[in-house]
Amino acid sequence: MTVRSILNTKGHQIMSVEPDAKLAAAVKLLGEKKIGAVLVMNQSRLEGILSERDIVRVLGERGASVLEEPVSQVMTRKVVTCKETDTVAELMEMMTSGKFRHLPVLDNGKVVGLISIGDIVKRRVQEYENEQEALRDYIKTA
Numbered sequence: 001m002t003v004r005s006i007l008n009t010k011g012h013q014i015m016s017v018e019p020d021a022k023l024a025a026a027v028k029l030l031g032e033k034k035i036g037a038v039l040v041m042n043q044s045r046l047e048g049i050l051s052e053r054d055i056v057r058v059l060g061e062r063g064a065s066v067l068e069e070p071v072s073q074v075m076t077r078k079v080v081t082c083k084e085t086d087t088v089a090e091l092m093e094m095m096t097s098g099k100f101r102h103l104p105v106l107d108n109g110k111v112v113g114l115i116s117i118g119d120i121v122k123r124r125v126q127e128y129e130n131e132q133e134a135l136r137d138y139i140k141t142a
Helices: 003-010 023-033 052-062 064-068 088-098 117-141
Strands: 037-042 045-051 102-107 110-116
Touching: 003 088, 003 110, 003 117, 023 037, 023 052, 023 064, 037 110, 045 052, 045 102, 052 064, 088 102, 088 117, 110 117
Parallel strands: none
Antiparallel strands: 037 045, 102 110
């Protein structure tokens, strides 16, 4: 199973904010869309990623006044990305070793999607359910 197969199921929708957007606006977007991370993009160029963890960390360090600062002051700048041809096993390894839950998907340097750990779990569960059904059908016909 590849990243492309997950994106084909979930879609290629990307939630993003500009680097100069206020952190409060990004928090509002995360809450409204019920997502855990947003890409920080200038035009179509990926500049960073902002996750719930980034927000909690900076709120703990600097307090609520940080909500008025630009996202660029809080985001993770060194973004680990993946390709559509990467496998789910490779993604799980990247996420586990890097201790993050979201990976932007790039195709020739262009952002084409965002994969979360939740997307991977849903796809794996679906895979196991399909296998179980196939086994049940096989047993019935045997």
